[in-house]
Amino acid sequence: MRLTMKRGLNSGNDVLLIVGHLAMIAALPLHSPWTFLVGIVVATGSEIRGERAAATWLRRILRDTHAGIETRTTLREFLLLLILVREWPGHHMPRTVLLCTAAFMLRRLLRIPTTAVIARLNRSRRLPVETRNIDAAGLRIAKGPKRPLAPLASDVNQVATLFGIAGPLLALATGELWIAVLGNVLMLLTALAWGGYLAPHLLRNRRIANRAAALRHVQKWLESYRPETMVHFSGTRTSGYQLNMWLETMAQLDGRTVVLLSDRHLMEELAPTSLPVVCVPVGAELMNMDWSSVKVVFYAANVGASIQTLRLPTARHVFIGHGDSDKLASVNPFSRVYDEIWTAGRAGVDRYAEAQVGVREEALVEVGRPQLGRIRRGPRDGGVPTVLYAPTWENWTEDPGSSSLRLTGEKIIAALLASPEPVRVLYRPHPFTGLRDPRVAAVDARIRRMLTAANQRAAAGTTPVPNGQRESALAELATVRRELASLLGPWQGAGGDGADQTRDCRLTREQELRITRLRERRGELVWATGRPEEHRLVIGDDYELYDCFNESDALVSDISSVVSDFMASGKPYAITDSAALGEEEFRARNTAARAAVILTPDAGGLGTLLAAVRDPAADDLAERREALKSYLLGPEEPSSTVRFQAALDDLVARARLGRVPRQQSEPAVLR
Template sequence: MPGAPQVSATPLPARLRTAAARFLLPTVLAVSFAVQAVGAFLPSVPLLVASTAVGLAADIALHRWQRSMAAALGKLHATVFVRQVVRDLLMVAGLIRIEDQDYEKKYLALVCGLLVFYALHSACQALAILVRRTRTLPVVTRNIDASALRLSAAPPALLMSRSGQRLLLFGLPSAAGLVITAAGGSAWWAAAGIALSVACATVAVGMLATRLSRGRRPVTSEQALEWFEAWLAEYRPTVGMYFSGGTSSAYQANMWLEPLARLEGRPVIVLRERFMVKHIASTDIPIVCLPKVADLMRLEQSTLKTLIHPSNSGKTSQVLRIPTIKHAFVNHGESDKLSSCNPYAKAYDEVWVAGPAARERYALAAVGVDDRDVVEIGRPQLDAIEPYSGAPAGPYTTVLYAPTWEGWDGNPGNTSVVEAGENIVRALLADPRVRLLYKPHPLTGSVDPRAGAANTRIQEMIRAANAVRAAEHAAERPAPTAAAELARRTAELDALTTSSFRASADDAERMLVQTVPAPGRAAAVAAATAAWEAAYWASFPAWEHRIVVGARPNVYACFNRADLLVSDVSSVISDYLASEKPYAVANTSGLSEQDFRDTFPTVRAGVVLTPDAAGVPALLETVREPEKDPFAGARSELKQHLLGPSDPPSVVRFDEAARALCAAADGHRAGMALRALPVIPAQREAAATPDAEHARG
């Protein structure tokens, strides 16, 4: 059927192999137990020894590479503890069957030794929970000198949080001793192995028990909160960013780090989830995490005046209760989707948007946001995007395909990955002069499995195309020093962004506390990032397609390398328009092209692609021959409509908006203070005079 999306040619067995690999280790475990039971019943020494070794190896591999599957087995009550007990007891049963004389003297002691080992393992787990509770403080920080809290290094993770791995590791000596005994050795081998396992568990119990002594405990929760309030009083923050969400949403906060650091005043970042502390990118800004609402309310007595919010979350309503702080919703991106004019925005004091288009969007949506509360600030994080310079300079046209994710509402027009992604990529790969950069949204496949499967197939297509090109351009490879330079720059950047972290008292979630960074750290990170990006692009040949799924390089760095963007209706288009380069939008909504353009204004300066991607060759021609580009003038006009004027710069407007909202917070606090003053009798009499009544009127 013309225009219908093509079905992927990826063979079904490849998908089956992926599913089979997921269940391989659990299957091996189940078979090993069955074979071990048969070996113990017959009895058969080879079966008993082989099944025990295979089962133990599979269990260790499961905890090393498939922790989610290990957790799923635990929900079925087949925990690692149960598996280890069954494995050991089957070994003992097999030994009894192999040599059924004097087993009371030889093997009853072994069973008792194993029971002691299991008891010590349980005691170790109980102590780990107690130690974790004493070390979990109500506040987690980064970029703050926390030396006053006298935080000590956490016990090894093997003792604190990896109970399954601990049991398997400490149980190795006993398992080895039992196997040697079953293979014809003396029962003393089993006794020695069990004794060694008991000794390891005893040492672990002792190490954790000492952590509960009064001298080894960290500060109490109240002492930690007192320290935090003292830090607030000394630092006197004025403006900050509030963020709550899952690990995959950290990018929403990270894109505002640099603009926040440029604001006048003393910025701070307020988080709610402990795990999020380590997912915030490198920054000099102090970071505090306050998981409990009661502790969050302590900000009411601080000097903090304004908080910006890159996203909405269930916990946002909790901080909005603080009356002394003004709140501005800045969003993590703007598009024509309904999510960019969410009714929740009316809960904030102000809504900061990029340009007139967003203001119009809120007015048309009629979601209760007063136009007087909408402030146009531009997009301050787009300063690094380079402007359009004409046709591609090299032999290859670099195309960035950056589709968004499927969203929560199931609208087929949200993402092009499912219906058009493979066709778009296939058409781009068919052009020998195209170098493709594929950067899918981090949440792709999180709601619709079809999107995740299509994303996987697209990446397989790109790898296959690279293999063909590698054979054609075998002599065109970067110098060997390029890879070494990238490794050096990666190590340098990692050292600046991670090496100053140290274990904190909140090791229950393995959080991180960072001391005050050296002056100029942000500038050093920026320089190291630029050097890393240069090394990254130089590390592969110009003809090689790239799959960009990590945090580096970010989408803005990809913008600067691209000659053309292909995307969906999303904030990626609005941000890309800062460069005024050509772009195309995939239409998988089912609307006609004209209705699609009318419904989504950000599309009006770009090419619309149908799901079959038939328009890709003509699109590439307009990029290579700018005189054939019909949208050049429209892009300049749309850029101003979406992002606002270039003068004054966005960073200036962002700072002006922050200072104005801080001034409003000062006025609100002053009014609260006046209303809280007691009214003395003389004031009542003065207020009752006719002149006073006239003045009030």
Template sequence: MPFAGIAPRRAVQLMALTTLLAAYCAQLVGALKPNVPLLVAAAAGGLALDLYLQHRQPGLLSLLSRVRFDVMVRQLLRDMLILFGLLQIDGIEPLREQSALTVMLLSSYLVHFLIQGVTIMVRRDRTVPIVTRNVDVSALGLAPAPPRILARRSSHRLLYLSVPVTVGLLTTAATTDAVWGVLGLGISLALSGGGALYLATWLLPAKRTADDERVREWFAGWLQEYRPTVGLYFSGGATSAYQANMWVSTLAALDGKPLIVLRERFMVQKITATDVPIVCLPKVADLMLLEHSTLKMLLHPANSGKTSQVLRIPTIKHAFTNHGESDKLSSCNPYAKAYDEVWVAGPAARARYQLADIGVDDRDVVEVGRPQLAPIRPYAGPPPAGGLTTVLYAPTWEGWDGNPGNTSVVLAGENIVRELLADPRVRLLYKPHPLTGSVDPRAGEANKRIQAMITEANAAMVAEAAAGGQGAGGRGAERPGPEAAAELARVQAELDELATTTFRTGADEVERMLMQSSPEAGRAEAVQAATAAWEEAYWASLPAWEHQIITDSRPGIYACFNVADVLISDVSSVISDYLTSEKPYAVANTSGMTEAEFKAEFPTVRAGTILGPKAKQIPALLEAVRDPEHDTLVRARAELKEHLLGPSEPPSLVRFNAAAVALCAKADARAARIEARGESDIPSQRRDAAEELELEPEEPAGV
């Protein structure tokens, strides 16, 4: 390694930074001596490296910007060193030629500042107060975005426009002919000036974006026309979109007009494919426009700092659904008492809230099941005799509290995988939580080691089969033909075409609003069918004997449930979701508790096999999966399923919809009471409070 003890990525960054600084030093030496070849090579190499880093290592350049060594300073220093070198070279007239080059160079920077000013004006003009998706915005007369190089990539623009300048000045240094420098500077000035004029056309009426007041008036009119009744409210970070996405299909299936309300602009594109209209209202004042709409209730899959802002609207009822239920404390957050109702899957969660004693009234807890678990197929019996047993190991992440029992990856993960790989009749599917290692580096390192173990096991089976052996259980030889990969590529293309919108690289949020207008009728059903076809093609494209590491968003966890014979996980909502299939499962106990204490503390584990840190219970678990006579927990799983998820009849979606209808009725009843009293249902002081909230600093998203 070039730098012992330094991660490869850091080593590359350090090497690039060292090379960039060396180029400046060499350029300085070349200008002082003067040494024309050294000056030319160092300046050209420095510019080329800067351009390369803009594309390949933007993070490194952002660090340089923090210490005020940004692209402007770097290029200005490069140009000044070239001019200084020209002063030292014989054959270039300082007053007649050098001064002209200097004036033109300064003019090029003035034009850069001009285009930067126009860029700021255009970007401000194209920042709308309300962002939408699946909504017809044709009435706003939005225009496509200007080229990205002009509007949003000032660093790239400066470097690209500096290329003719640098080439011209260096050619002048090599030939002592100032014409080349004038030519290069002239080209740069012409391109910069033309770009500024072209970009300024987006400030003319034909391309100018509607002002904020007009957008708000349009949105208020759209609300009156669409008349939403049920909605989903979500605010969170970039990695938390899954919390909202798991409820989108349920929202779409409810009676009434659905609506998704977001608070962060980037989240609009992270919501899964859906026909439900999506609106993003970053400012509290715009959020309050919902108060005058027909919206009656909002589902809340997560708590966040911005949740309190929407709770101020008295015309809307609020139900907390959470984004998963487990025995962990986070499933009983005291914030839940702020909502009108808390919707839980079954009796277990109801009891959990009462045991937690956090102020949630039992009368406000409504059991609705988990409608989104419908795609999970029920238990269909043990794997074929003598065939492979598919084991899904889906550990959760380490969490924020440092509890070693949160995830099994650190203390037990490698032992679990080692025991599974030792059984020649096991096919392992490893699907770690996407946040694994984000808090505790040990979890990230253990995750890498586990993946390396699985990769090595696959390679060993292939090598043994290639050597003429039988492999592990006769595995390692057969693979699906090219037609399987071709079919996967075909359905992947169909799914991508249905589920995603392809934007050109220069598209901004206004252009995306324009492109993601009202969806075609039946698109959601088509996406669902295409997803099912993709999952079938995905599994068919993989060797039936091969262990798999699944880290992409597709296939989802439910698709993995359907092909697994047994699940191994940690205390998390994955367990309660998997229980809907009534298949065998195991839970890793790395908490330090005894098995009895573990089961008493976490009721969701009581119908599963408990694995210790050394995972010595794996052989017995596999035997119970393969031979139903050894499976003594069948009845316990069925009972626990009903305790966690509620009864199978009526179906969960029916119960969920009934709860939504009832909550909407409460909103109607409240509105009727207000109207009967003849009082305004909008206290005037709340308007002032909304304005005050706009001045408050942003709060971090919660869980």
């Protein structure tokens, strides 16, 4: 999902909108009811599709100039009346125009109560607090509509208008007045049927707990559960991955943990978890709740909403971030507000010391990266050499060193595709790609087309997966997806809204582990169903990042946490010097670059990376990678999960005693 407004035309849908209205206008001088009928059908279809698609540049302009969908509907009705006045023969014209005008007015009057009902339903079902894995029986939540009511209401209005316009047009073309009457009757019946659809929902939802009762219900649960550990998260759309990467780690911890969200949209991105989750969007209501049992609060991102929990005086506040890298975000001066900052390895500690942003050395604790246990070490077993290209996004500045995608991305892909010996490419763009810079989004689109074209050219000459093996994998994949869909249905909003998910989303730890196993198996099967040489765009639910690590022999990336995590595999990797600093300066500035093949802005250096993949004897950086891995990610023993739990236990104990500082004599594992 992309946050930027899509520019230009959305898959031809905007073209249809323009063509439809031009056809209706042209029908007047052409004296052609049939041209008008074609135009209204095309325009209506475009309006319905447009309500489901992302907002486009054209529709934004129309909305901002007060030419939104309601104005366009009125225009179509007005054009119909014009063509009826001009073209209807004989003395029936006045009564026909009067009939259509009255029907249009009556339909609009019928929309007043239905719109009021939708507003009432939306208010009652928009709970002040949404939850997961918490008993919501006290909230008395009735089952809601299967689809959002606002876009559905727009669709119904468009269909009703189509009946009301098409009927008189057909009557004009055929000379049969009854067709006009039938069209208007169908229009009004559609509006009445819509009201009949809404009425039962209004009756069922009249008993849902009000705002005060809902907040009291969650407060009562807090008093009963008494969580000691909290993960607080807030962020923009598509930032949910920053939290999701920590859910499994938190679920493994001893003690009572709660996830607190400050943004309702993050509930849509939340990965299935057995942890209790509470979302309180209004800061004042969140701050009025009693969180005094919480002893440790974890933060995965630096955001302004963190102030809502940083105010808790009885808790210790810990920044855990969402990855370890040499980006400036990894040494944000905002970090001074936390009691402690937990880093993966010694590199994180040194990074803060060198940045001199005011973070105390005793506040830095090395705990490793508990998420990396799934990454397999060492090379894959045979197959075509596979390179994963995973560039980061363009960031908020014009710094060319942030991402290689805009200036070098196409050159990297082109060089890999043109390699004399076959190379398989896996392309994984950052979720924020194109967020700020449409030029980066355009490069991303071109790279996707390059991979598609390369696959099409190679399809005839590649070795296919044996039919029996592929069919077996596809059959099992379908079974795995069905079971996952059954387990994840409520979490993915199947047939319900946020209130339904608050009522239905429950997951035991056993079910969570089952989902994890099914996802791992789904990943294995997705890879097994393709050709061994097939290039892939590895985005979406089917492709976990760490599975992509396991499926590749080398990585090409930028300065980001992806590089640090990939180091757990021990495989070769390259980083692009997009700002053309020069190899020596680039290595000096970026810790992760010390054991990397450095690519120039024109993708020079890829040959060195591919040589290291094909022949271990040519891998001159292997020993350096191993040493750097320990520096960035910490020692392998004891495991990072053990170290993380030990650090938490120590902090909880000190929080119970009050503001007791961490002692310098503590075990080195926590340093």
